[in-house]
Amino acid sequence: GAVVSQHPSRVICKSGTSVKIECRSLDFQATTMFWYRQFPKKSLMLMATSNEGSKATYEQGVEKDKFLINHASLTLSTLTVTSAHPEDSSFYICSAQGGTVDNEQFFGPGTRLTVL
């Protein structure tokens, strides 16, 4: 089946630093990739949708200058959390769509970010 990887799986950083998270579709070309965030005991919330080669579409309330998304190829999207603060600590999950007729999204294993 379709496989999506994320790297790193866990990151701990100091406040003010920037963190880059990679999302790769390993065995299919992803026409669309999505970035979600999940706080403890909360639902996954869509942050942004990106298509290869074009600017990401951000959901209301998500700062595009803080969460930089690059979708440079059909198999790779990156999310950079700039100047991270403790309130950005969360579980970031990407998903990719494009491997199936019914447009199913395949989720990566997630990245747990802790900002000290």
Add this chain to the structure above:
Amino acid sequence: RKEVEQDPGPFNVPEGATVAFNCTYSNSASQSFFWYRQDCRKEPKLLMSVYSSGNEDGRFTAQLNRASQYISLLIRDSKLSDSATYLCVVNMNTGFQKLVFGTGTRLLVSP
């Protein structure tokens, strides 16, 4: 009102029990519906799609009532391995998916 609402649980059931989860959604224009399973600190995984006619996959049965904007999941003969959080998910778009997740219902199956 939340776009997708679920009872957070937890539902504590013994092995072999039948358990049902419910979900309501607010947007009548929603296109498609799913149940996902999420284990602790893991990514969500698609359990099954939900169709208007109702559908079954082994011990799992899903139902959709568009008029009432209500979705259900029934699990028969619960196994210990069914312990997880079950997410009700609604797709708002045609074309590429725009998924809206409920907060999930936690299920604990005990021996």
